Amino acid sequence: MSSRHPDIVFLVLDTQRSDRLSCYGHTRETSPHLDAFAADAALFSNAVSAAQWTVPSHASMFTGLYPSAHQMLQSYSVLPDHITTLAERLSLGGYFTAGFCNNPLVGVINNGLRRGFYSFLNYSGLLTSRPNQVGIPSGWLDQYRQSFKQVVAGALNQVQDAFARSDALLAFSLTPLMVPIWQTALSFKGNTGKSLDDAAQLLIERKGLTQEQPIFAFINLMGTHMPYHPPRHYVERFAPHVLRDKAAQHYLRHFNGDIYGWLAPLVGELDDRQKATLDGMYDAEVAYQDEQVGLFLDRLQQSGSLDQTLVIVCSDHGEHLGEKQFMGHSLSLYNELVQVPLLIRDPAGNFSKGTVRDDVVSTRRLFHTVLTAAGLANEMEETLTLAQSLGINPEQVFAEAIPPQNVVNLLHKRQPELVLARACDQPRRAVWIGNHKLIETGTDRLELYDFCNDPDEALDLSDIFPENVELLQECLQQFTHQTNTAVSTDRAPGFDDPEVRRRLRDLGYLED
The missing domain is CATH 3.30.1120.10 (Arylsulfatase, C-terminal domain)
Structure with missing residues (x-):
C-alpha cells in the first residue's frame, strides 16, 4: 500500500439477508463472487443491524449511534445538525467523499444523510440524471451545468419530501394507478450497474483529484429489494417453476404490484407455492446482484485499486418472506431482518484474510471502524473499531x-x-x-x-x-x-x- 490513507468503499447491499448468501451457508450457490471476496476478507457471522429498516439503520452506520440517540426514526426525520456524520468527518480529514445511491430514502429525501458528501449521485426518484457529478468542475460550463441540475434537484426533492411526510400522498402512491409509474418511470430500484460503473470509474481514474487524495465511496444497491424482476436466466436457475406455473406467475404479478402487501403482516401462512415463489425470486435477485458486484470488484482488482482500498460489504437490514407471518422490513427484530452480512477486506492487514468472526457486533461500529482506518478516530472511537x-x-x-x-x-x-x-x-x-x-x-x-x-x-x-x-x-x-x-x-x-x-x-x- 502507498503512504496515503486508504481509499474506502462502503458497499451497502440494501435488504440483503445473510442467510441467502452461500458464503453464509445458504444451500444454493447465490453468491460465488462474494464467496471469493470472503476468502480474502474477514466475515462476521453474527453482525446485527441497529434497526430493521433503511433510515434508522443508515443513520446508525453514519453516526455510530443507536436509533434512540440519533432520533432518525421515521421517513420524515431529519438528522440533528449537532450530530456529525461519517462523511463530514472524512471530508474534514481530507477525503473526497462520494455517494452512489439507489435508495431514495437515503439519496433523495432531505433528511441529513447526505451531509458531508462532496458528490452524491442519485439513481432513483424524480431526477436520476445525477445533479452533483463526481470530480471537480473543469470550467464555467461544467459549473453552470452542475448549478442548474442542483436547482432542479432541489425543487424535485421538495415534491419527494412531501410524499415521505404525508400519509395521504403515501396512500396515493400505493394505488394501482401509481405503482407501475414509480416502479418504472421513477426508477424505484435505481440502476445497480450504472452506480457500480460510476463508482469504479472514480476509484480508478480519479478525475479531478490528485493521486494522494484518498476517496470514500458510499454505494447503496437495491437489487434484492421488492419488486422482483431478475433476468430470465436467473429465474431459470432459482425459480424455474415460475416460468411454467400460471398460478405462480399470477401470484408474483400480484405481489410485485401490491405495495401494501410488502408492509403488512400476513393474516395466515403463505402456501407452499407462494413461499417457493418468493424464496426463488429473492435468490435470483441475490445472484444477479452478486454478479454485478463481482464485475465491480474485478475492475478494481485489474486496475490495482483494490489493493489500495478498504472494502466493507454489509447490509442495512434483511427481509421477511413470510416467516412468522411477517413480510418486508417494517415491524420485527427477528433474525430475518437484523442479522446481516458483513465482510471487510483490508489490505493493511488489520482484518485477517479468510477469517470468520463469530462475536456479536453491531453495524453501528462501522462508523468507528472507518474513522480508525482513515486515521481520524479519537481514542474512545478507536476502542470500538471492528478490527479488534x-x-x-x-x-x-x-x-x-x-x-x-x-x-x-x-x-x-x-x-x-x-x-x-x-x-x-x-x-x-x-x-x-x-x-x-x-x-x-x-x-x-x-x-x-x-x-x-x-x-x-x-x-x-x-x-x-x-x-x-x-x-x-x-x-x-x-x-x-x-x-x-x-x-x-x-x-x-x-x-x-x-x-x-x-x-x-x-x-x-x-x-x-
Missing part, C-alpha cells in the same frame, strides 16, 4: 424497531385489527448477550432465543429461563435510560451496575 474484538468484556449489542408511523397509519385504515393482534404500533427492542437474544415488544411481551443453536428462533425460552429474561430485560432498561438521557455516547453500552455485572457472571455471560 472486545474479548472477555464484550459489547452489549442492541437493536431497536420503532414502527414507521406511515405504515402504522395505513394499517389502522385498512386492517385495524392487525395493529393490536401483531403489536404493529409498539416499539421493539432487542439485546444480545452470550448466546441469548431477548426481544421486548411494548411493555408486556418478552421472547428469549438461543440464537447460536436456534437461528430460526423457533423456540421461545422465556418460560424456561425466567432469571435470564429478567436480567436481560434489566440490560434493556439500562440501555433505554442511557439513550434517553444522553444524545450520544462514544463508548459501547457497558455493564455499569455492579449488581448487574455480578448476575451476568453468575449466569455465564461474563468472564472474571
Whole structure:
C-alpha cells in the first residue's frame, strides 16, 4: 500500500439477508463472487443491524449511534445538525467523499444523510440524471451545468419530501394507478450497474483529484429489494417453476404490484407455492446482484485499486418472506431482518484474510471502524473499531424497531385489527448477550432465543429461563435510560451496575 490513507468503499447491499448468501451457508450457490471476496476478507457471522429498516439503520452506520440517540426514526426525520456524520468527518480529514445511491430514502429525501458528501449521485426518484457529478468542475460550463441540475434537484426533492411526510400522498402512491409509474418511470430500484460503473470509474481514474487524495465511496444497491424482476436466466436457475406455473406467475404479478402487501403482516401462512415463489425470486435477485458486484470488484482488482482500498460489504437490514407471518422490513427484530452480512477486506492487514468472526457486533461500529482506518478516530472511537474484538468484556449489542408511523397509519385504515393482534404500533427492542437474544415488544411481551443453536428462533425460552429474561430485560432498561438521557455516547453500552455485572457472571455471560 502507498503512504496515503486508504481509499474506502462502503458497499451497502440494501435488504440483503445473510442467510441467502452461500458464503453464509445458504444451500444454493447465490453468491460465488462474494464467496471469493470472503476468502480474502474477514466475515462476521453474527453482525446485527441497529434497526430493521433503511433510515434508522443508515443513520446508525453514519453516526455510530443507536436509533434512540440519533432520533432518525421515521421517513420524515431529519438528522440533528449537532450530530456529525461519517462523511463530514472524512471530508474534514481530507477525503473526497462520494455517494452512489439507489435508495431514495437515503439519496433523495432531505433528511441529513447526505451531509458531508462532496458528490452524491442519485439513481432513483424524480431526477436520476445525477445533479452533483463526481470530480471537480473543469470550467464555467461544467459549473453552470452542475448549478442548474442542483436547482432542479432541489425543487424535485421538495415534491419527494412531501410524499415521505404525508400519509395521504403515501396512500396515493400505493394505488394501482401509481405503482407501475414509480416502479418504472421513477426508477424505484435505481440502476445497480450504472452506480457500480460510476463508482469504479472514480476509484480508478480519479478525475479531478490528485493521486494522494484518498476517496470514500458510499454505494447503496437495491437489487434484492421488492419488486422482483431478475433476468430470465436467473429465474431459470432459482425459480424455474415460475416460468411454467400460471398460478405462480399470477401470484408474483400480484405481489410485485401490491405495495401494501410488502408492509403488512400476513393474516395466515403463505402456501407452499407462494413461499417457493418468493424464496426463488429473492435468490435470483441475490445472484444477479452478486454478479454485478463481482464485475465491480474485478475492475478494481485489474486496475490495482483494490489493493489500495478498504472494502466493507454489509447490509442495512434483511427481509421477511413470510416467516412468522411477517413480510418486508417494517415491524420485527427477528433474525430475518437484523442479522446481516458483513465482510471487510483490508489490505493493511488489520482484518485477517479468510477469517470468520463469530462475536456479536453491531453495524453501528462501522462508523468507528472507518474513522480508525482513515486515521481520524479519537481514542474512545478507536476502542470500538471492528478490527479488534472486545474479548472477555464484550459489547452489549442492541437493536431497536420503532414502527414507521406511515405504515402504522395505513394499517389502522385498512386492517385495524392487525395493529393490536401483531403489536404493529409498539416499539421493539432487542439485546444480545452470550448466546441469548431477548426481544421486548411494548411493555408486556418478552421472547428469549438461543440464537447460536436456534437461528430460526423457533423456540421461545422465556418460560424456561425466567432469571435470564429478567436480567436481560434489566440490560434493556439500562440501555433505554442511557439513550434517553444522553444524545450520544462514544463508548459501547457497558455493564455499569455492579449488581448487574455480578448476575451476568453468575449466569455465564461474563468472564472474571
